[in-house]
Amino acid sequence: MLDMVNNSIDKDYLTIQGAARYVGVSAQTLRRWDAEGKLKSVRRPGNDYRYYKRSDLEPLKLEYQRAEQINSGRFFATQTANIENNNRLREPQREAHKAVRLHFAQKRTSAIIQIPVGCGKTGIIATLPFGVSAGRVLVIAPNTTIRKGIADALEAGHPKFFLGKTEVLASFAAGPFAAVLDGPQANIHDCTESQYVVTNIQQLASSADRWLPQFPPNFFDMILVDEGHHNVAESWRKVFERFPEAKVVSLTATPFRSDGQKVTGEVVYRYPYAKAMLSGYIKQIHSINVAPSEIYFTYRGEEQRHTLDEVMELREEAWFRKGVALAPECNVSIVDASIQRMRELRAKTGQRQQIIAAACSIDHARQIRTLYEQRGLKAREIYSEMDPDKRDRVLHELESMQIDCIVQVQMLGEGFDHPPLAVAAVFRPFRSLSPYVQFVGRIMRVMIQDDSANPANHGYVISHVGLNNDANWRDFREFDLEDQQIFREWLESQSEQAVNTTEEAGGGQPRRFDNEMFVHGEIISEFVRQSFLDPNDDRIIDKILDAVVPGVGIPFRSFMSREQAKEMLKKAQQQMLSGTPSKVPVSPQRRRQAARKRVADRPRSVAARVLKDLGFAVTGYDVSKRIKTVSGAQNLQAVIRLIHREINAQLGIKNAQRNTATTAQMEAAKDDLDAIGDAVREMIKSAKA
Numbered sequence: 115m116l117d118m119v120n121n122s123i124d125k126d127y128l129t130i131q132g133a134a135r136y137v138g139v140s141a142q143t144l145r146r147w148d149a150e151g152k153l154k155s156v157r158r159p160g161n162d163y164r165y166y167k168r169s170d171l172e173p174l175k176l177e178y179q180r181a182e183q184i185n186s187g188r189f190f191a192t193q194t195a196n197i198e199n200n201n202r203l204r205e206p207q208r209e210a211h212k213a214v215r216l217h218f219a220q221k222r223t224s225a226i227i228q229i230p231v232g233c234g235k236t237g238i239i240a241t242l243p244f245g246v247s248a249g250r251v252l253v254i255a256p257n258t259t260i261r262k263g264i265a266d267a268l269e270a271g272h273p274k275f276f277l278g279k280t281e282v283l284a285s286f287a288a289g290p291f292a293a294v295l296d297g298p299q300a301n302i303h304d305c306t307e308s309q310y311v312v313t314n315i316q317q318l319a320s321s322a323d324r325w326l327p328q329f330p331p332n333f334f335d336m337i338l339v340d341e342g343h344h345n346v347a348e349s350w351r352k353v354f355e356r357f358p359e360a361k362v363v364s365l366t367a368t369p370f371r372s373d374g375q376k377v378t379g380e381v382v383y384r385y386p387y388a389k390a391m392l393s394g395y396i397k398q399i400h401s402i403n404v405a406p407s408e409i410y411f412t413y414r415g416e417e418q419r420h421t422l423d424e425v426m427e428l429r430e431e432a433w434f435r436k437g438v439a440l441a442p443e444c445n446v447s448i449v450d451a452s453i454q455r456m457r458e459l460r461a462k463t464g465q466r467q468q469i470i471a472a473a474c475s476i477d478h479a480r481q482i483r484t485l486y487e488q489r490g491l492k493a494r495e496i497y498s499e500m501d502p503d504k505r506d507r508v509l510h511e512l513e514s515m516q517i518d519c520i521v522q523v524q525m526l527g528e529g530f531d532h533p534p535l536a537v538a539a540v541f542r543p544f545r546s547l548s549p550y551v552q553f554v555g556r557i558m559r560v561m562i563q564d565d566s567a568n569p570a571n572h573g574y575v576i577s578h579v580g581l582n583n584d585a586n587w588r589d590f591r592e593f594d595l596e597d598q599q600i601f602r603e604w605l606e607s608q609s610e611q612a613v614n615t616t617e618e619a620g621g622g623q624p625r626r627f628d629n630e631m632f633v634h635g636e637i638i639s640e641f642v643r644q645s646f647l648d649p650n651d652d653r654i655i656d657k658i659l660d661a662v663v664p665g666v667g668i669p670f671r672s673f674m675s676r677e678q679a680k681e682m683l684k685k686a687q688q689q690m691l692s693g694t695p696s697k698v699p700v701s702p703q704r705r706r707q708a709a710r711k712r713v714a715d716r717p718r719s720v721a722a723r724v725l726k727d728l729g730f731a732v733t734g735y736d737v738s739k740r741i742k743t744v745s746g747a748q749n750l751q752a753v754i755r756l757i758h759r760e761i762n763a764q765l766g767i768k769n770a771q772r773n774t775a776t777t778a779q780m781e782a783a784k785d786d787l788d789a790i791g792d793a794v795r796e797m798i799k800s801a802k803a
Contacts, residue, residue: 126167127156127165128166128168130145133166133171136171137175138175144166190246191248194283195244195282196281196283197241197244197245198211200280200281200282202279202280202281203234203241204234210383211241211245213383214227223379224363224364224380225364225380225382226364226380226382227364227365227381227384228367228383228385230386231367231396231555231559232559233390233396239340240276240282241276242338243309243336247361249332249333250308250311250334251309251311251336252313252334252353252357252360253268253310253338254313254314254337254340255312256314256315256341260340261314264312264340265292265294268310268312269292277290289308291307291309292309292311292312293305293308293310294313295318295325305329315349318349319350319352326352326356329357331359333357335360336361336362337354337360339362339363339364341365354378362378363379367552367555387590388594388654394560394564396558396559396560397557398566398646398647398690399573399575400574400575400645400690401577401643401645402455402574402643402691403577403583403641404448404638405425405639405640405641406447406579406638407639408420408421409444410636411437411634412631413433413632414630422579425579430582433630434580434631437630437632437633438581439478439541439581440474441632441633442485443636444580444633444636445541446485447638447695448540448577449482449489450489450695452471452539453469453698454696454698455537456468463561463568463569465534465561465570467534468512468515468532468534468536469486469491469536469537470537470538470556470557471520471540472522472538472540472541473522473542474542475523476497477716477719479523480495480716481716482541483495483521484708485708486518486519486521487711488708489698491517491518492518492519494511494512494519494521495520495522496520496523497523498524508520512532532556532559533561535557536572537557537574538553538554538556538573539577540553540577540583541581543581543583544583544586547590550583550586551590554575558573579642584644587644590646591648594646595653626788639695643691645687645691647683649680649681649683649684650680654683659676659679705777706775706776710775713761714772716787717754717787717791720787720790722750723788724757724791724792725753727795732749732750733748734748735748736749737753740798740801740802741756741797741801743755743759753794756797757787760790760793761783764782765779
């Protein structure tokens with residue numbers, strides 16, 4: 115009786131639940147087999163309950179496992195799939211399949227597919243196994259957001275089912291089916307009975323090792339890695355070692371890393387960004403850098419004034435780039451230019467395009483958000499340390515078009531898909547190419563499919579010449595247009611030099627804004643502008659002429675000269691690059707309100723920096739033990755209170771009277787916050803415990 119209750123397995127006899135677990139099927143399947151005569155239950159001596167003998171189950175177990183292996187493994191090899199001649203598929207989807215098929219016909223080495231964001235990477239994942247894989251396919255995403263998008267596209271019957279929309283198979287009654295490893299909701303039988311198994315790397319190869327040990331080494335014949343530039347990380351190596359015979363294909367827009375490590379695999383197919391723009395798969399992007407004819411600043415106590423030519427030399431210095439990044443005057447120039455382009459796009463298209471901005475830190479993101487709000491835009495900041503509920507609200511506001519601008523700190527990266535983002539405002543230096551391309555990729559999703567001439571399918575990358583990000587822009591274009599192997603070797607050598615640079619740091623690190631360089635003002639006289647599809651670049655003209663006229667099947671060069679192609683592109687680009695720098699006016703009231711908000715928000719960041727200087731924990735009571743007026747408060751709150759008291763003392767007001775201060779007073783207090791923090795730090799140091 116006890117044996118039946120707990121479904122345990124003894125030496126010779128198993129209950130129906132225990133037998134089902136042993137064979138690897140459901141109890142319902144076992145009953146069906148019993149009814150069909152494949153299996154018969156028996157009575158155990160001295161017991162009225164029905165059992166199954168282990169010896170009777172063994173051949174059924176082997177037969178079932180073999181059948182399941184054949185069913186899942188042969189599906190992709192035996193189905194007639196319409197892929198390489200299917201006009202419903204995009205060109206890179208057809209060509210990538212052929213390249214991978216030919217690669218694995220000759221080799222077993224890992225393969226890389228390089229394809230820009232927005233060109234149909236999920237469709238490639240759905241179609242690659244047909245005619246290539248001889249077994250189940252493991253699809254690994256870097257996070258749950260991307261995992262969900264892939265799983266929806268692979269789910270037969272789902273509105274986003276890719277193979278159904280593109281008629282790759284004549285029938286889907288027999289699959290393929292996808293199992294998703296989404297925690298306790300999934301089990302090994304889901305995987306055994308499916309052709310695709312979709313997971314994110316954290317779920318598959320976590321420290322808990324829940325899933326990997328359950329899969330035999332030959333369980334998967336193919337592994338598809340989305341955002342494959344991550345594939346050198348330890349967790350990915352762990353997966354590859356578990357399935358040593360599997361065919362591995364990594365898909366990525368950037369097959370290089372900022373830390374200099376080589377991405378595992380051989381590039382067997384690449385679809386250039388330039389070609390994707392000409393095809394209307396991704397937005398055509400344009401670089402605009404604000405360029406000061408003169409800039410005034412103090413550096414280490416010495417007042418300096420420089421022309422644009424001198425700025426172009428100074429930007430090679432890290433201290434200068436950092437000073438430009440944190441200077442409100444330089445930030446204003448980027449803000450105004452990004453607003454100008456956003457409004458022009460909205461006027462031309464009737465769409466509601468949005469701005470995404472890249473900041474150095476959380477504190478810097480709040481400064482930038484304030485500058486946008488001063489100019490009448492609705493803006494929010496977002497960062498990884500943010501409370502999850504608040505972060506979700508911000509994302510909802512962005513996706514529901516309630517805000518104009520989102521300022522991010524190392525967020526909204528891979529897998530974030532929001533086509534209305536059309537202006538990328540870069541307020542920080544990028545010292546390596548990979549994160550720069552990843553950020554620019556956020557504005558590449560088209561608003562209208564396959565229409566390269568539509569103004570809605572254009573985007574802008576806005577920065578300041580002093581940040582030297584136009585060097586990344588040039589490298590990005592050269593990477594796309596030049597010989598890949600030569601450029602990749604150069605890029606990897608450059609990346610090794612860029613490892614651990616302070617300019618890549620962001621997140622919650624508190625930092626000063628009154629650095630050695632303090633910008634007093636600048637005069638913006640021009641934009642330095644360039645289109646990715648530069649009409650003066652012969653390589654771009656060649657791509658236009660080599661392209662095939664849609665629906666006709668003949669190349670443009672058969673009826674168009676080089677000069678005609680160049681003039682056609684020039685005319686289109688002039689419309690998107692016209693205009694001169696213009697200031698967005700800010701009312702005195704908005705200036706005062708923005709300064710007041712900044713003075714209210716920033717003391718928390720300054721207090722964190724003060725505690726770091728003192729070596730005190732945020733949650734300790736070291737400060738309240740020294741300063742009686744903040745008795746009982748934890749360190750962070752105690753320092754924040756002390757900073758606010760010093761601010762009020764500087765303003766000459768009491769609590770709750772800041773609305774009486776002038777704009778000049780509030781802006782002076784804002785500019786002095788780091789010095790006020792220093793004064794509070796010294797006061798705490800000198801106080802006795």
